[in-house]
Amino acid sequence: MGYVTVNLRVKTRTNRVLGVLKEKYGLKDKGEALDKFSELYGDDLVEDEVKDKIVREVIRSCDNHIKKYGFKETSLDELRKITGA
Numbered sequence: 355m356g357y358v359t360v361n362l363r364v365k366t367r368t369n370r371v372l373g374v375l376k377e378k379y380g381l382k383d384k385g386e387a388l389d390k391f392s393e394l395y396g397d398d399l400v401e402d403e404v405k406d407k408i409v410r411e412v413i414r415s416c417d418n419h420i421k422k423y424g425f426k427e428t429s430l431d432e433l434r435k436i437t438g439a
Contacts, residue, residue, distance in 0.1 A: 364372070375387035419436075428436075 369384075372384040372387040372391070375381065375390050376384055379387070379390055381387050381390060433439075
């Protein structure tokens with residue numbers, strides 16, 4: 355994962371929160387504290403990138419489905435049966 359340089363102006367409280375995170379997790383600076391904050395709470399806002407392997411698996415699954423069932427519409431009950439959900 356890459357890094358970018360950012361010049362930030364934050365509120366005093368935000369600075370204190372970053373300072374606490376820095377000390378709590380033994381980080382070297384507030385940039386690492388901001389990374390830790392993102393690690394702890396970022397999943398609620400941003401999903402990780404999808405791995406190529408997963409995309410290929412979904413495409414293969416769709417291709418197999420089309421070969422087996424064609425392009426007919428599938429009911430919700432049929433989808434549940436196929437996926438086991």
